[in-house]
Amino acid sequence: MARKIDARYIITGTLIAESPLHVGGVNNDPMVDLTLAVNGAGDYYIPGTSLAGALRGWMEELEGDSQIISMLWGPRLGQNGRTQSDDGHASWVLIEDAVIQGDVQTELRDGVGIDRFGGSAAEYIKFDRAILPKGSKLKLQITLDRVTESRLALNDAAWVLVCQLWAGLLRSLQEGELSLGAAKTRGLGTVKLEELEVKEQLFNSRAGILALLKGESGNSSIFDLEANTPRKARPALTVTIDWEPISPLMAKAEREGIAVDMLPLVSGIGDHVAFVLPGSSIKGALRTQAERIVRTVCPAFNHAAATKPVDSKKAFLQQVEVPLIENLFGKAAKTEDKQQLGRMGALSVADCYADYEISGQQWEKVQTAKDSAELLQALKEAKLHDVQQAFHVAIDRWTGGAADQFLYSTLEPMGVQWQPIALRLNLSRLEGADLQKQGVALLLLVLRDLIQGRIPLGYGVNRGMGAIAIKSISFSVSGTNLPDDIQALHNVTLKVAPEQSQTYLTAQHLAQISSLAGLNDAWKTWIESTIPQEVAS
Incomplete structure (x- = not known):
């Protein structure tokens, strides 16, 4: 039976x-x-199914899997592929x-897992990923139907809520709060809606x-996007880190040059390129330090890292199975009992x-320079x-001279200014106030170590590269029904003294420092609740 549609709303824009x-x-x-998804015409694209999943997921995250959302998007299928x-x-x-x-000129990004036993690349955990560069544009088109004469119809009150949900969703897209595709927590997928x-x-x-037949579809304001009424926001803690390098700093590109062996990674921004530290690289460095903290206070978690099973891939997955770390940084997908x-x-x-x-042409000249003089030009x-250009050589342990075929050069950025590092902690993924406070407490411990220079970034961090200095760290909290200890971090800025000998709060926030006691208590409670389980096991 054909649907009896009363009204249709066509939403268009550019992502x-x-x-x-x-x-x-x-x-x-x-x-x-x-590789990237390609349609039948040979064009890169995002399937409508992927977009629908992301948009529906945003609504469910704020409203839960409510009856109205099921009516709007259709009920979810069970494991047998049928509805409930x-x-x-x-x-x-x-x-x-x-x-x-x-x-668009696609790029290639390397990914690698770090073996917790040896500190080098984990075996069988090396891959590369094709990506579309920053600034890529996609046409968005969504059609929303309204039906009033059906057992599946939404009444007026439900329709008002639907309009509010769509208004919040579209405003979130306009403000760049949604991410699409893979590796969303590792620097990829953030989009912004325009036009x-x-x-x-x-x-x-x-x-x-008659208006429809004449092609006279009118503009609609049912979503009231210009309203100043507050909208629901994801409960989140946003951290902005202002920093600068104090030694050569780069992420290594997969491609080699001619006059120079190792090049810094660049990424496209329109017709230009810029040096980049991938979110995956920064997140990996933070995770390593977070694991070090947890393994220090809970030594039993060192067993997986200190034991190297025969199966290297299983060994790596065992090494990264650390409580609280998995909540904060993610858990690797694996299959057990036919379930992923x-x-x-x-x-x-x-x-x-x-x-x-x-410009892309200028960087291409750097990559294809045939000798040091051409590279310098x-x-x-x-x-x-x-x-x-810096030259490196391995020393022959027998003769004390340069080892044969172990001379190489790197192109090392010095004195380059970088944009702030942006972290976002989605507190809705940490279920319960206790877990939220424990996750924030661990993140603050990691930021403390970052301030104290214990977490270098990028390539060659064991060979004099990657050292950084933190200027300031700012916090912003969004969402409601969050613990007071987390809410107290809103609009707090940690400023680091030039000599890095102290960290202090701005004057207007000195009174809030007592709120950190609650986070510290939550962290201690987690440690105490974890240690007995280790002993029992």
Whole structure:
């Protein structure tokens, strides 16, 4: 039976990638482990199913899997592929595939797991991922139907709530609060909605049908996007870290140069490129320190890291199974009893870009320079005056001279200014006030070590590279019904003295320092509750 539609709302706009983007597809490139989705016309795109899952997930995160959301999007299927009842129906929301606009130059990012036993790359945990660069554009088109004469229809009160949900969703998209695709907590997938339009088509009146036949769909304001009324926000703790490097700092690119062996990783920003520290790299460094903290206070968790089973892949998965760390940073997916187990981490880390951009042509000259003189000229043209070629050599332990075929060079950025590091802790992924306070307490301990210079970033951190100095750390809290100890961090700024000998709160927040006692108590309670379980095991 055909649907009796009273009104249809067509939502269009342009999604701008605020960070690189990866939506996987069938692997048709033997040189790349994780390729991008390509449609039948050969264009990169985001399937409508992926968009629908992300948008529905946003609504459910704020409202729960309510009856209204099930009526709007259709009931979720059970494990047998069928609905829980006989009230199944197709979604009232139609989302078109979003095709990438224009010609884009894809990039390749390396991913690697670090063996907790040896500190080097874990065996069989090395992969690369194709990504679309920052600034990529996608056309968004969503169709929302309203039905009033059906057992599945939404009444007026429910429709008002639906409009509020869509208004909040679209405003969140406009403010860049949603992420799409893979590796969303590791720097990828942040998008921002621009050029938003909402068209209304009325089917329940003669005038509406005539207007539709004439192609005269009018603009609609049913979502009231300009209203100043507060909207629901995800409960989150946002951390902004202002910092600077105090030694050469770079992430290593997969591609090698000609005159220089190791190049710093760059990422596209429109027609330009900039040095970048991937969110995955920063998050990995923070996770390593967080694990070190937990293993220090709970020594029993060292067993997995100190024992190396025969199966290297299983060994790595065992090494990263650390309580609280998995809640904060995520749990690797694995299959047990034919069920895939895994957990997305609550902590998201954005890619961090250098402040200075250079054109793609200038960077290509740097990569293809044939000798040191040509390289120096290419760097001069790109105004990379503080980027230098450094030579390294391994020493032969027998002769004391340079080891044969172990001379290499790196292009090391010096004195480059970087944008702030952005962290976002999604507190809704930490269930319960106690777990939220424990997760925030552990994050603060990691930030303390970052201030004290214990967490270098990027490549070559054991060879004099990657040291950083923190200038300030700012906190912002969103959402409601959060513990007072976490709410007290809102608008607090930690400023670090130039000599890095002390950390102090700004004067207007000195009175709030007592709130950290509650987080400290939650951290101690977690340790005490964990140790007896270790002893018993």
